[in-house]
Amino acid sequence: MSVSAGQWPEERDGHEKGIFMDASQKFINRELGWLSFNEQVLEEALDPEVPLLERLRFLSIVANNLDEFFMVRVAELKRQEAEGDRERCPAGMTAEEQLAAISVRAHALVERTIECAMKDVLSNLARQGIRLYAWEELTEAQRSHLTRLFHERFFPVLTPLAIDPAHPFPILQNLRLNLGVLLDPKEGEAEPRLAIVQLPAAIPRLIDLPGYQTHAYLCLEEILRHHLTPLFPAQNILDVAAFRITRDSELDFDGDAPSFLAAVESELRKRRTNHPVRLEVEASIRPQFLAILQARIGLGDPDVYRIPGPLDLSAFFQLADLSGFDALHYEPFPPQPVPELEDSEDLWTAIRTQDILLHHPYETFDPVTELLKTAARDPNVLAIKQTLYRTSRNSPIIEALTEAARNGKQVCVVVELMARFDEERNIEGARRLEEAGAHVIWGIVGLKTHAKICLVVRREPEGVRRYVHLSTGNYNERTARLYTDLGLLTADERFGQDASNFFNALTGYSDVPAFHHFAMAPYNLRERLLGLVKRETRWAKDGPASMTLKMNSLVDDDLIEALYEASQAGVKIRMNVRGICCLRPGIPGLSENIEVVSIIDRFLEHARIYHFHNGGEDEVYLASADWMPRNLDRRIELLFPVRDGRLKQKLLENLEVYFRDNRNGRVLMPDGTYRRRQPGPGEPVTRCQVAFHQAAIEQRRRRARRPPLQLVPRSQS
DSSP states (O other): OOOTTTTOOOOOOOTTOOOOOOGGBBBBOHHHHHHHHHHHHHHHHHHHSOHHHHHHHHHHHHHHHHHHHHIIIHHHHHHHHHHHOOOOTTTTTOOOHHHHHHHHHHHHHHHHHHHIIHHHHHHHHTTTEEEEEOOGGGGGHHHHHHHIIIIIIIGOOOOOOBBBBBBOOOOOTTOOOEEEEEEEETTTOOOOOEEEEEEOTSSEEEEEEESSSSSEEEHHHHHHHOOGGGGGGTOEEEEEEEEEEEOOOOOOOOSSSHHHHHHHHHHHHHHSOEEEOOOOOOOTOOOHHHHHHHHTTTOOGGGGEESSOOOOGGGHHHHHHHOOOGGOOOOOOBBBOOOHHHHSHHHHHHHHSOOOOEETTTSSSSHHHHHHHHHHHHTTTTEEEESSSOOOOTHHHHHHHHHHHHHHHHEEEEOOTSSOOOOOHHHHHHHHHHHTTTTEOOBTTEEEOOOEEEEEEETTTTTEEEEEEESOOOSSSSGGGGGEEEEEEEEEEEHHHHHHHHHHHHSSOOOOOOOOOEEEEEETHHHHHHHHHHHHHHTTTTSSOOOEESOOBBBOHHHHHHHHHHHHOEEEEEEEEEOOOOBBBBBBBTTTEEEEEEOOSSSSOEEEEEEOOOSSOOOOESSOOOOOOHHHEEEEEEEOOOOHHHHHHHHHHHHHHHTTTSSSSSEEEETTTTTEEEEETTOOOOOOHHHHHHHHHHHHHHHHSSOOOOOOOOOOO
């Protein structure tokens, strides 16, 4: 059932009517909320109006998201369960109860995902000339070709692992695909012998098949399955089954390492061999074989996922990017140039003249990389200070910072070593910076540096001036084409002072600075946000009061309680929460003034925008932080205002578009389910990401029709 814009279904039970047995029913469980988000991602894969290769991409995203969910969230709950922790989450569930609920939802999600892949997406792709074959469907000539390929390329790198009293069960790598092989028992023994063949990471998962006019593939495990005899000569193979283990990925520090860097590197090595939390096996595995694997790996039935198709759909990302199939992809949305920068003679003049708002991926990320490249080569630039959380491979950001250091600039980079699953890349990039002469801060022990800020200090005729870039997203030109984020370029002197104070607090022994505009976690960001919500609650006594909030996740209990109080006071609250939302909206007497909408579309919604009506004196903030305890209490984060009235108005207009989306907008119901919006009678279809792309094109067209601007730099005062 879909819900029209602004329409709500009839109330159904006590939860929707605001009848609570206890306070815990005010909250949606965080983990089940995350699964609801991933179910929305699956909806995009199920949607026949989405192009086929994009549907395949969404399937891969679902699989990849689940991998991370098990490695992080399920692993944490399993640790709590093993320690006998009976503490209840805000939704009133123990770790054991959460694991049971997760298992039910996750099994159903996996089943729907595989069914969508096998019966819908892959079968329809085959009709379009992109086909995944089974061994039985191949011709003799193709089988002969693959046999030669096996002996020439695959066999030399394979290592069969025997499992017996002399050879204990190996520590198989996290998320690596394996073939389990059952062999005849030894003479005098009743139990069959077990062996393992791990698929090499260096060989592509999907192997091209010869002799086809179209794109034809076979999974690597299918080739190996039919060529195991050379690995086990003179042995009788009873059965073969593909399986995959997911392990706890959390890094655990004991404080004995000589440095934080050494501790991180040590824990990264351990991650590959941590405790297993999930076992995926092909659905055709025999019960006896599965029982042997479970006993060896140490996982019970709720942790076993039988897959009636290829394991690890995230491997199909490589097919989603196939060229030559334009009709199977989204229409290209090339990022547009930033008009304010096209008008200006140089970057410094443009930023001195006015604050510039960057809206990615609708507008290009190039101004950010150009800022650093220009600064690296400009003889008047004295220093560059930068935070790095997630970077790309061969990052132009790191290249520019490296060049700046080699050119004698004072370069200071705060690199977050604990950016989950990007740790090794960050270590590699940071070492290059150190070798070039940059001063590298290897993160802050106990706090992730998640703030996104760059400060350039430049000598100019009227004195030293500071240029600042602040953002809701990472310094990563690749994800800037996939994630929606906002950035601000400014030469506002008070922003510059705040930026200097921020870096001094991170790199020295400075006390928490008194900022002009910034709020910084974990020091005063929580208090600032609570204060803004409570101020709006007070405004409701005198007249209209409202908040419009966009974020990725809403989990923090204190802020949710403050939002409930604001709703009860009459504050109209609209929220665009892409992922986890633990708040229950639309409950009479508690949250009837709160509306929550989620947008899942071609780009990952990542920007954080917070608007407070403030008695008609609108305040708009951008932030690196979501409203989660980890962001507010255990990370270095920044909140900053948008002060330019022109840019503030643009953000307010953008926020309105999110709540008009009746194509990819989904309304959160009081029971934690989502209902997709539909256009009402006579209402046009609005898809916010299409609207933003069209607006970026139109803005540039309008700018191109204007006469050149006479730019007058503003005063530093």
